[in-house]
Amino acid sequence: MSVKNLHFQSNNLGKQVTLMLTLSPDVDRLYEDVFPVVWRVINFPKSGFHRASTTYTTQFAFSRVQEQSGKVVDAGTSININNGEKTILTEANDVYHFSTPRASASGILQAQNNTGTNQEMAVGFVNKGDFTPTPVLFFSDVEDGSNVTAKFTPVLRAYITSDYQATSLLRGRVDTPAILSYDLTGLAQNTTFNLSHDAIFVQTNNLTELAWAIIYEKESRAPAWFQN
Numbered sequence: 001m002s003v004k005n006l007h008f009q010s011n012n013l014g015k016q017v018t019l020m021l022t023l024s025p026d027v028d029r030l031y032e033d034v035f036p037v038v039w040r041v042i043n044f045p046k047s048g049f050h051r052a053s054t055t056y057t058t059q060f061a062f063s064r065v066q067e068q069s070g071k072v073v074d075a076g077t078s079i080n081i082n083n084g085e086k087t088i089l090t091e092a093n094d095v096y097h098f099s100t101p102r103a104s105a106s107g108i109l110q111a112q113n114n115t116g117t118n119q120e121m122a123v124g125f126v127n128k129g130d131f132t133p134t135p136v137l138f139f140s141d142v143e144d145g146s147n148v149t150a151k152f153t154p155v156l157r158a159y160i161t162s163d164y165q166a167t168s169l170l171r172g173r174v175d176t177p178a179i180l181s182y183d184l185t186g187l188a189q190n191t192t193f194n195l196s197h198d199a200i201f202v203q204t205n206n207l208t209e210l211a212w213a214i215i216y217e218k219e220s221r222a223p224a225w226f227q228n
Contacts, residue, residue: 002058004184009051010044010195017044018162019195022170023136023154031172037072037122037135038168044195056184057125060152061133062087062111064096065122071167072122072135080126083152086110089119111148118143123150138169154184
């Protein structure tokens with residue numbers, strides 16, 4: 001199991017901003033019946049130093065969930081699963097159960113709905129010590145007998161926006177452009193992102209700055225999210 005500890009920090013930004021994080025795996029029918037789920041929302045103050053941390057692991061999981069007021073709510077049934085495995089969701093006497101995952105198609109995660117009715121499911125990951133998975137993708141109206149399939153290549157995307165909360169569903173593309181897009185499989189176990197007016201600089205364990213992309217074009221003016 002791979003573990004990625006991500007640290008986001010700022011120092012004297014000059015204006016309070018909100019950073020929204022999502023993970024966008026490679027799946028079909030995105031924004032049709034498959035929707036990304038907001039992972040984290042972090043508020044950074046106008047002045048002073050601020051640091052927030054979060055962890056991603058490759059211990060994947062399927063869960064039966066519900067949508068309430070535009071947010072994903074865990075329904076109490078989940079199963080850990082690995083790439084190349086499949087599980088089956090069943091129901092008996094109002095009790096839902098995921099079967100023990102079995103080997104299936106290589107490189108993908110699969111869950112079959114065999115409950116007799118449409119279900120809502122999510123795929124995500126489980127951090128050490130957590131009791132429930134962190135949802136990443138929400139699958140609406142999964143028909144009885146059909147499969148949920150995900151090829152999980154997690155791409156971290158960050159946006160400057162205060163329009164969302166953690167576990168909110170993204171029904172369409174975010175209006176503001178992503179200021180960061182990075183495949184987590186290429187990051188070190190511990191990575192620091194320094195948020196500044198015109199860039200997020202990525203740093204590894206020894207805090208050596210990587211030669212990496214700048215979020216905004218370097219201009220004399222502040223970026224759009226920084227305007228008064």
